[in-house]
Amino acid sequence: MEYSFSKTMAYKDLSKHLLEIRGVHLKEMFEQDPHRFEKFSIRLGPILFDYSKNRITQRTMDLLIELANEAGVKKKIGAMFSGDIINITENRRVLHWALRAPRGVKLSIDGRNIIEDIHSVLHRIKVFVSDVRSGVWRGFTGKKISNIVNIGIGGSDLGPRMIVKALDFLIPEDINLYFVSNIDPAHIKRTLNRLDPEQTLFIISSKSFTTQETMQNAKVAREWIVENLKNELAVERHFVAVSTNRDGVVRFGIDEKNMFEFWDFVGGRYSLWSAIGLSIALGIGFENFEELLKGANMVDEHFKNSDFKDNIPVIMGLLDVWYTNFFGCSTYAILPYSQCLEDLPNHLQQLIMESNGKRVTLDGREVEYITCPVIWGRVGTDGQHSFYQLLHQGTHLIPCDFIGFVRNPYGVQEQHNMFMANFFAQTRALMQGKDEVEVMGELKTSGMSEDEIKKLLPHKIFPGNRPSSSILIDELTPYTLGALIALYEHRVYVQGCIWNINCFDQWGVELGKQLAKDIIDKLSPGYICNTYDCSTNGLITYYNTRSDK
Numbered sequence: 257m258e259y260s261f262s263k264t265m266a267y268k269d270l271s272k273h274l275l276e277i278r279g280v281h282l283k284e285m286f287e288q289d290p291h292r293f294e295k296f297s298i299r300l301g302p303i304l305f306d307y308s309k310n311r312i313t314q315r316t317m318d319l320l321i322e323l324a325n326e327a328g329v330k331k332k333i334g335a336m337f338s339g340d341i342i343n344i345t346e347n348r349r350v351l352h353w354a355l356r357a358p359r360g361v362k363l364s365i366d367g368r369n370i371i372e373d374i375h376s377v378l379h380r381i382k383v384f385v386s387d388v389r390s391g392v393w394r395g396f397t398g399k400k401i402s403n404i405v406n407i408g409i410g411g412s413d414l415g416p417r418m419i420v421k422a423l424d425f426l427i428p429e430d431i432n433l434y435f436v437s438n439i440d441p442a443h444i445k446r447t448l449n450r451l452d453p454e455q456t457l458f459i460i461s462s463k464s465f466t467t468q469e470t471m472q473n474a475k476v477a478r479e480w481i482v483e484n485l486k487n488e489l490a491v492e493r494h495f496v497a498v499s500t501n502r503d504g505v506v507r508f509g510i511d512e513k514n515m516f517e518f519w520d521f522v523g524g525r526y527s528l529w530s531a532i533g534l535s536i537a538l539g540i541g542f543e544n545f546e547e548l549l550k551g552a553n554m555v556d557e558h559f560k561n562s563d564f565k566d567n568i569p570v571i572m573g574l575l576d577v578w579y580t581n582f583f584g585c586s587t588y589a590i591l592p593y594s595q596c597l598e599d600l601p602n603h604l605q606q607l608i609m610e611s612n613g614k615r616v617t618l619d620g621r622e623v624e625y626i627t628c629p630v631i632w633g634r635v636g637t638d639g640q641h642s643f644y645q646l647l648h649q650g651t652h653l654i655p656c657d658f659i660g661f662v663r664n665p666y667g668v669q670e671q672h673n674m675f676m677a678n679f680f681a682q683t684r685a686l687m688q689g690k691d692e693v694e695v696m697g698e699l700k701t702s703g704m705s706e707d708e709i710k711k712l713l714p715h716k717i718f719p720g721n722r723p724s725s726s727i728l729i730d731e732l733t734p735y736t737l738g739a740l741i742a743l744y745e746h747r748v749y750v751q752g753c754i755w756n757i758n759c760f761d762q763w764g765v766e767l768g769k770q771l772a773k774d775i776i777d778k779l780s781p782g783y784i785c786n787t788y789d790c791s792t793n794g795l796i797t798y799y800n801t802r803s804d805k
């Protein structure tokens with residue numbers, strides 16, 4: 257029978273099971289089972305995944321795994337790793353995992369071993385990185401390159417930007433990395449104002465090499481180089497491109513020999529492992545870039561080969577389904593306890609929501625259930641002083657991921673302990689809460705009158721029973737970071753397998769792009785627009801009447 261998530265046996269059983277579990281407090285679950293942590297946590301090399309503070313029992317997990325079996329998740333994982341065309345709306349394979357496969361692995365696509373192609377681009381990256389960092393590659397006037405500007409947007413920006421920020425402690429002092437994504441002229445202008453053109457290299461990163469934001473910013477950068485270095489030939493020493501579109505790159509004026517290719521089987525939000533990661537490799541060095549790939553590859557093997565009960569991405573994805581479709585949670589918080597991972601929530605927003613923000617199944621039927629939750633988050637402890645109030649006492653149930661490290665890359669273990677004490681405290685506070693009896697006791701001891709206590713009591717109660725998962729990693733290295741990101745990538749696929757949607761297309765971004773192309777012609781001083789609805793016409797006309805002032 258055709259798979260339909262909400263018609264599976266497991267869906268029915270989970271719905272019934274929810275009624276049994278809904279009224280049970282996590283605190284009781286911990287009191288009843290002192291081995292809950294061992295039961296519901298998994299070690300994977302340097303990573304500990306603790307999911308015991310989730311609203312689950314062994315029965316929940318058994319049923320979720322039954323759901324995965326009914327959804328054919330094993331077969332679907334196999335299909336991705338065999339190179340089947342699982343991105344059916346774009347007629348593409350999904351092979352981002354192949355970008356981190358070691359040399360020697362064979363994956364034949366249309367008669368070519370694609371792993372060989374991947375490694376030959378990696379070799380070019382290695383040589384280029386060494387040339388730039390050692391000064392063999394110099395700017396047009398002979399100066400060493402010290403500023404590297406990645407111009408790209410979405411997957412051609414967020415992943416590399418996040419990794420470069422995270423691993424900043426590995427970047428030599430004489431290399432400065434910048435990321436320009438927004439078509440707001442302020443972004444490119446502010447960046448250029450800080451730079452010496454003679455020492456600046458631009459990487460134009462775009463899978464399609466047609467994205468308006470990237471092309472426009474690249475044009476501005478090109479004009480800036482030519483104007484400042486007073487020679488068209490300077491472009492060759494100051495621009496490289498990363499793309500799947502060779503013709504587009506050449507048309508822009510970048511020599512083919514300065515282009516690093518990747519392939520249409522790599523989705524933008526999954527592309528940091530490809531040449532799109534050139535800025536990463538230039539920053540942290542090629543050996544460290546390889547470590548990033550190795551960490552991700554370790555997770556690929558784990559995802560492909562582990563039983564579902566020990567499989568971290570599978571369990572993560574199933575828990576997401578549990579909260580989204582059974583508890584009705586509509587948002588999910590990513591809370592890194594690492595300043596270095598400041599940009600992780602941004603990257604994961606694109607990865608998860610662009611992948612699974614879908615409303616039709618693979619065969620085009622409208623889904624009868626909720627799909628991807630809204631992903632948001634912020635680094636701890638900043639978030640604690642901002643929105644944690646809502647996490648603890650608000651009316652929404654928001655599952656959270658806490659991500660932290662045992663050691664800090666900057667040493668200073670004592671301060672790191674203060675930081676991580678907050679991580680552990682928050683996950684416990686969300687789980688345990690503070691009930692009426694406890695609050696009453698505290699208020700009485702503080703010497704408050706009965707009347708005052710009565711007034712204050714409801715405000716001081718923490719209901720608890722708020723779920724979180726903890727990802728605790730030995731230390732932040734390229735290897736562990738690669739592994740962490742790959743866990744999330746595969747988690748997304750597990751969600752998609754259960755929801756029966758295509759995680760790898762993104763048609764939802766097209767309509768706005770199309771309209772913007774149309775509207776640009778209507779933006780002209782004094783022009784009265786009457787093409788659209790009265791609000792859009794009104795806004796455009798108002799803008800036009802004031803834009804020349």
Ligand code: F6P
Pocket residue numbers: 409410411412461462463464465466467470524525610762765
């Ligand atoms: O707007 C969505 C999108 O297509 C993303 O999926 C992609 O990462 C981004 O635009 C950039 O695309 P490109 O790398 O082709 O410039």
